[in-house]
Amino acid sequence: MKHILITGGAGFIGSHVVRLFVNNYPDYHILNLDALTYAGNLENLKDIEGQPNYTFIKGDICDEDLIKELFSTYTINGVIHLAAESHVDRSITDPLLFVKTNVYGTLNLLEAAKNSWKDNLEGKLFYHISTDEVYGSLGDDGFFTESTSYNPKSPYSASKASSDHFVRAYHNTYGLPVIISNCSNNYGSHQFPEKLIPLFINNICNNKSLPVYGKGENVRDWLFVNDHARAIDVIFHKGTVGDTYNIGGFNEWKNIDLIKVLIKTVDKLLGRKEGASEKLITYVTDRAGHDYRYAIDSSKLKNELGWEPSLQFEEGIEKTVQWYFENKDWVNNVTSGEYQKYYQQMYE
Numbered sequence: 001m002k003h004i005l006i007t008g009g010a011g012f013i014g015s016h017v018v019r020l021f022v023n024n025y026p027d028y029h030i031l032n033l034d035a036l037t038y039a040g041n042l043e044n045l046k047d048i049e050g051q052p053n054y055t056f057i058k059g060d061i062c063d064e065d066l067i068k069e070l071f072s073t074y075t076i077n078g079v080i081h082l083a084a085e086s087h088v089d090r091s092i093t094d095p096l097l098f099v100k101t102n103v104y105g106t107l108n109l110l111e112a113a114k115n116s117w118k119d120n121l122e123g124k125l126f127y128h129i130s131t132d133e134v135y136g137s138l139g140d141d142g143f144f145t146e147s148t149s150y151n152p153k154s155p156y157s158a159s160k161a162s163s164d165h166f167v168r169a170y171h172n173t174y175g176l177p178v179i180i181s182n183c184s185n186n187y188g189s190h191q192f193p194e195k196l197i198p199l200f201i202n203n204i205c206n207n208k209s210l211p212v213y214g215k216g217e218n219v220r221d222w223l224f225v226n227d228h229a230r231a232i233d234v235i236f237h238k239g240t241v242g243d244t245y246n247i248g249g250f251n252e253w254k255n256i257d258l259i260k261v262l263i264k265t266v267d268k269l270l271g272r273k274e275g276a277s278e279k280l281i282t283y284v285t286d287r288a289g290h291d292y293r294y295a296i297d298s299s300k301l302k303n304e305l306g307w308e309p310s311l312q313f314e315e316g317i318e319k320t321v322q323w324y325f326e327n328k329d330w331v332n333n334v335t336s337g338e339y340q341k342y343y344q345q346m347y348e
Ligand code: NAD
Pocket: 007, 008, 009, 010, 011, 012, 013, 014, 033, 034, 035, 036, 037, 038, 039, 040, 041, 059, 060, 061, 062, 081, 082, 083, 084, 085, 086, 087, 101, 105, 129, 130, 131, 132, 160, 182, 183, 184, 185, 186, 187, 192
């Protein structure tokens, strides 16, 4: 049996990746290592909790002893590393935490993998999940490709760029088998309602104001989270060691246009008059250093590994809004912090 260590598996994207691997690969033993910060929630994985090929470990990727112990207890064949501080606004107020988790935590994992795998690299892979934000900000034209130079502009993206550089340095210096993927903005179920889409769905439902940064003209390239998880599966199994893959859906939206789609979808579901909730839009002070536009060229992934997004955006947004409607308890629990008791009830 292969042991695969997935970090950050209780978070938004990580929980989708863990579920996909546990369900699709009964011959793998999936170890989910997560510190359960405010963003980690084991309720996300309730449905797979009892599966025989799944183990949850509560722990910090920065904990040297714990990571060494994990690598000596299990013959880990692959690492899929998602654990991170992920919210740009938080990185502006607490940059040191982002360096600690995203840079030092990644380095700690790389070091353990290097030491544990040094005598036999056969079949091993350290797969690092990163972001398109490492490339910086685009003007009105062009796309980020795998050869675009790094130009990170927020403390979050600088920390992710640094972690990417360390991953490549370990490949170049020690021959560690690594792959990196850089993905655009994800949306879908189980996303913490601090990020634009879940925050705004929740606020529209509750008639709360919608804080649009600046003029709402910034552009993001949105991908359904299950499509990201599928891409991670394909890259983990078929990707070329040492390579980078961009992941995105060629699906750019100006924030204000996307917000109007959210309003329309939620108002329809609530039986409100079309556009009724547009009055909630409130233009607020812009995010410091707000990147103008991201747009990912994912043609390498399509041409070499055959991956394509499976959902049209409108369908993905409807599914997403529907999920938040049907899971109001989940939203209430994460906004009140109540979900953190779940771990104590289940595991302590
Ligand atoms: P998230 O904030 O929802 O989840 C992060 C998870 O990591 C949480 O479960 C948290 O408890 C865990 N974690 C945080 N610090 C930890 C530590 N020190 N030790 C162990 N676990 C820790 O994040 P997400 O949106 O799911 O993002 C996952 C990864 O994907 C990140 O690396 C992020 O940079 C990357 N990414 C995210 C997006 C996006 O749109 N959300 C897009 C591209 C790439």
